[in-house]
Amino acid sequence: MRALTWQAPNRLSVETLPDPGIVNPKDAILKVVMSSVCGSDLHLLDGYVPTMHPGDVLGHEFLGEVVETGAAVTGLKKGDRAIAISIIGCGECGYCSEGHFNCCDNSNPNGQQTELAYGYSCAGIFGYSHAFGGYAGSHATYVRVPYADVNLFKVPDGVSNEQAVFVSDAAPTGYFGADRADIQRGDTVAVWGCGGVGQMAIRSAYLLGAERVIAIDRFADRLRLAEEKAGAIPLDYTRTDVHEALLELTGGRGPDRCIDCVGMEAHGTGIEQVYDKAKQQLRLHTERGAALRQAIRACRKNGTVSVLGVYGGLLDKFPMGAIVNKALTLRSGQQAGQRYVPRLFEHIQKGELDPSYLLTHPMDLEQGPEGYHLFKQKAQNCMRAVFLP
Amino acid sequence: MNHDHPTLVSTRHPVGGSDQPNVQGLERIASLVTGGVLLGHGLRSSGLGGWLQVLLGGLALARGTTGRCPAKRALTPTPLESELAEENRWSSAKTLSRSITIDKPRTELYRFWRDFSNLSRFMTFIERVEVLASDRAHWVARLPMGKTLEWTTRLTEDRPDELLAWMSEPDAPIRNLGWVSFRDAPQGKGTEIKAVIAYEPPAGKLGYALAQTLDLLPTMKAAQDLRRLKQLMETGEIATNSTRPATVRRPVEPSPTVFHHGSTGVH
Numbered sequence: 001m002r003a004l005t006w007q008a009p010n011r012l013s014v015e016t017l018p019d020p021g022i023v024n025p026k027d028a029i030l031k032v033v034m035s036s037v038c039g040s041d042l043h044l045l046d047g048y049v050p051t052m053h054p055g056d057v058l059g060h061e062f063l064g065e066v067v068e069t070g071a072a073v074t075g076l077k078k079g080d081r082a083i084a085i086s087i088i089g090c091g092e093c094g095y096c097s098e099g100h101f102n103c104c105d106n107s108n109p110n111g112q113q114t115e116l117a118y119g120y121s122c123a124g125i126f127g128y129s130h131a132f133g134g135y136a137g138s139h140a141t142y143v144r145v146p147y148a149d150v151n152l153f154k155v156p157d158g159v160s161n162e163q164a165v166f167v168s169d170a171a172p173t174g175y176f177g178a179d180r181a182d183i184q185r186g187d188t189v190a191v192w193g194c195g196g197v198g199q200m201a202i203r204s205a206y207l208l209g210a211e212r213v214i215a216i217d218r219f220a221d222r223l224r225l226a227e228e229k230a231g232a233i234p235l236d237y238t239r240t241d242v243h244e245a246l247l248e249l250t251g252g253r254g255p256d257r258c259i260d261c262v263g264m265e266a267h268g269t270g271i272e273q274v275y276d277k278a279k280q281q282l283r284l285h286t287e288r289g290a291a292l293r294q295a296i297r298a299c300r301k302n303g304t305v306s307v308l309g310v311y312g313g314l315l316d317k318f319p320m321g322a323i324v325n326k327a328l329t330l331r332s333g334q335q336a337g338q339r340y341v342p343r344l345f346e347h348i349q350k351g352e353l354d355p356s357y358l359l360t361h362p363m364d365l366e367q368g369p370e371g372y373h374l375f376k377q378k379a380q381n382c383m384r385a386v387f388l389p
Numbered sequence: 390m391n392h393d394h395p396t397l398v399s400t401r402h403p404v405g406g407s408d409q410p411n412v413q414g415l416e417r418i419a420s421l422v423t424g425g426v427l428l429g430h431g432l433r434s435s436g437l438g439g440w441l442q443v444l445l446g447g448l449a450l451a452r453g454t455t456g457r458c459p460a461k462r463a464l465t466p467t468p469l470e471s472e473l474a475e476e477n478r479w480s481s482a483k484t485l486s487r488s489i490t491i492d493k494p495r496t497e498l499y500r501f502w503r504d505f506s507n508l509s510r511f512m513t514f515i516e517r518v519e520v521l522a523s524d525r526a527h528w529v530a531r532l533p534m535g536k537t538l539e540w541t542t543r544l545t546e547d548r549p550d551e552l553l554a555w556m557s558e559p560d561a562p563i564r565n566l567g568w569v570s571f572r573d574a575p576q577g578k579g580t581e582i583k584a585v586i587a588y589e590p591p592a593g594k595l596g597y598a599l600a601q602t603l604d605l606l607p608t609m610k611a612a613q614d615l616r617r618l619k620q621l622m623e624t625g626e627i628a629t630n631s632t633r634p635a636t637v638r639r640p641v642e643p644s645p646t647v648f649h650h651g652s653t654g655v656h
C-alpha cells in the first residue's frame with residue numbers, strides 16, 4: 001500500500017509499505033476513504049513531540065470501509081462505512097468503562113515512555129509517535145484499527161463522508177472541550193484558535209447552551225468562517241487588545257469559560273514570542289504558551305479554562321497565581337470521542353452541526369507533503385487538507 | 390517468611406536515615422585528604438582537566454566535611470532489602486516491585502497466576518515456565534544473544550485468592566524469590582495486585598551497586614509486564630502496534646537487565 005510517512009522534522013514522503021493485517025482478535029482493517037490533517041500533526045512535523053521514527057505513518061482523523069474483521073469483532077462487518085476515534089480505547093479498563101476512553105489503561109503498548117514523562121502510561125493514538133503507542137496512522141491505503149468495536153463507528157444514513165470524517169477528531173474534540181468547560185445557560189465563552197478544533201468548539205459551545213461565543217485568531221478567513229458558519233464574534237488578536245476587548249464585550253465581567261484550541265506552538269506577539277520561541281528551540285521548554293496564558297488571565301473569577309490545544313512537556317511562565325487567586329478550574333485532555341459520536345451524528349442529521357466546511361483541500365495521498373505544507377502555512381485559506389487514498 | 394511485610398518496597402531509608410551522616414571514620418578522612426589534593430592540583434592545572442579536578446575535589450571535600458554522601462546513600466540497601474537479605478542469609482538483596490489494579494475478580498487472577506506456565510504470556514523476558522509439580526516450577530529466561538538462564542522455584546506459600554510466594558532452589562544461578570498478593574480494590578473496582586521480586590546480586594555489595602545503577606530499566610520492565618497482564622486479563626489480548634501478524638516469536642530484547650532474576654550479574 002501507499003502511505004504518507006514522517007522522515008525527519010518537516011520532511012515527509014509517500015512510501016510503499018506492506019498492507020496491514022489482523023493481528024489481534026478485536027482488530028479491523030479499514031480501507032481508507034478520507035484521512036485529514038490535524039493541528040496535532042504539526043507538533044510532530046516540527047519535532048516537538050519526541051519518539052517519532054523515520055517511516056512512521058501519520059494521520060489520525062479518518063473514514064473508511066471495513067475490509068476485514070478479527071474473530072472477536074461483533075459490531076462491524078465487511079463493507080461498513082465507518083469512522084475511527086483518534087484516541088484509542090480498549091473498552092474494558094476502569095477508565096473506558098466510565099467513558100474516559102482518552103485515559104485508557106490498555107491501548108498503549110509502549111506505556112513506559114509516558115509513564116516516565118507523565119507518571120502514568122497514557123492511551124495509544126493513531127499515527128502519533130511511539131510514546132503514544134507507535135500505531136501506524138491513516139494517511140495510507142489501509143489502516144489497522146485495534147478494539148474495532150470500541151473505536152469504529154458506522155456512519156448513519158444521511159451523513160456524508162465530508163461531514164463524518166471530522167467526527168473522528170475535530171468535532172468530538174471541540175465538543176469534549178466545550179463539555180469539559182462546564183458551560184451554563186447564558187454563559188459567554190471565549191475560544192482561542194479558529195482551526196478545525198476551534199470551529200467545532202465554538203459550535204459545540206452554542207449546542208451546550210452558551211449565549212455568546214467570542215473567537216480569537218489572526219487569519220481573516222478562519223475568523224470569517226467562525227462568524228459565518230459557527231456564529232462567533234470574531235477578534236483578530238494582531239489588531240485588537242484581546243483582554244480589553246473581552247472586557248468590553250462582557251460588561252467588564254470577562255468570559256465565563258475559556259477554551260484553548262491553539263496548543264504548544266501558539267503564535268505570540270512582542271517580547272513574549274521571542275522569549276518563548278528561543279527557549280523552545282533550545283529545548284529549554286517544550287511549549288509556547290501565549291494563548292493559554294492569555295486565556296487564564298482573561299477568564300473571569302471562578303470561571304473554567306478548558307485546554308484542548310496539545311502540550312507535550314513543560315510550560316514556562318505558567319500563571320499559577322491567576323489560577324489560585326481567581327479560583328479558576330482548569331480542565332483538559334485528549335478527546336474522549338467514543339462518548340460523543342452518537343450525539344454528534346444526531347446533531348448533524350438534524351442540521352445543527354455541519355463540519356464539512358472544514359474540508360477545504362481534498363487531495364491525492366501522493367500530494368501529502370504538499371497538503372501539509374499548505375496546512376502548516378495556512379496558505380490558500382487551508383483549514384484542513386484531506387487525503388483521498 | 391512474612392509476606393505481608395509492613396515495610397514498603399519503596400521505602401528507601403530507615404527512620405531518620407535520609408539526613409544522617411553516612412560517611413565516617415577513615416572514609417571521611419580519606420575524602421577530606423583526596424578532596425584537598427584534587428582541589429589544590431586542579432587549581433594549578435589549566436583546561437578542562439583542571440576544572441574537573443576542582444569539581445571532584447570540591448565534592449569530596451563536601452563529603453568529608455559534612456559526612457554526607459548522596460551517591461553512597463543511593464547505593465545503600467533499602468530497609469526491606471536488608472530484612473530479606475538477613476532472613477535468607479544472602480550477602481545482599483535487590484528488590485523490584487510494582488502494583489497494578491486489574492478489573493477482574495481476585496479468584497480469576499489468582500488462578501491465572503497459580504498456573505505458573507501462564508507467566509511467560511506477559512513477562513517479556515521469560516521464555517517459558519514449566520510446571521514440574523503443583524509446588525515446583527522451572528523457569529527459562531531469555532538473555533541477549535540467544536542465551537538463556539534457568540532455575541527452579543518451589544512454592545513457599547499459597548493462600549488461595551490472596552497470596553502466592555515462591556523461592557528458588559539452592560542451585561539457582563541467581564538466588565531469587567518473589568511473591569504476589571491479591572486484594573480487593575475499593576468499590577468493586579477489581580483487584581489490586583502487588584508483585585515483588587527479590588534476588589541476590591551475584592557479586593554481593595558490588596553487584597548491588599551495579600544492579601542499582603541499572604534499576605530504572607527493570608522497574609520499568611516490571612511495570613510494562615504487569616500492564617501486559619492487565620491487558621490480557623481485561624481485554625483478552627495484548628496491545629501491539631504491529632501491522633502484520635507475528636511470523637516469528639517475540640524478539641529477544643537487547644537490554645542487559647531482566648525483571649524476574651538478576652541477569653545483571655551474568656556477564
Ligand SMILES: NC(=O)c1ccc[n+]([C@@H]2O[C@H](COP(=O)([O-])OP(=O)(O)OC[C@H]3O[C@@H](n4cnc5c(N)ncnc54)[C@H](O)[C@@H]3O)[C@@H](O)[C@H]2O)c1
Pocket residue numbers: 038039040041042043169170173192193194195196197198216217218219222237261262263264265266267268290291307308309310333334335383
Ligand atoms: N485534545 C485533543 O484531543 C485534540 C484533538 C485535535 C487537535 N488538538 C489540538 O488542538 C489544537 C488546534 O488544532 P487545529 O487542528 O485546529 O490546528 P490549526 O493549526 O488548524 O489551528 C490552530 C489555530 O490557532 C491559531 N493561533 C495561533 N496562535 C494563537 C494565539 N496566540 N491566539 C489565538 N489563536 C492562535 C492559529 O492561527 C490557527 O488558526 C492543536 O494544538 C492540536 O494539537 C487536540
Ligand SMILES: [Zn+2]
Pocket residue numbers: 038039040041060061086169170
Ligand atoms: Zn487531531
Ligand SMILES: [Zn+2]
Pocket residue numbers: 089090091092093094095096097101103104105106107
Ligand atoms: Zn481502556
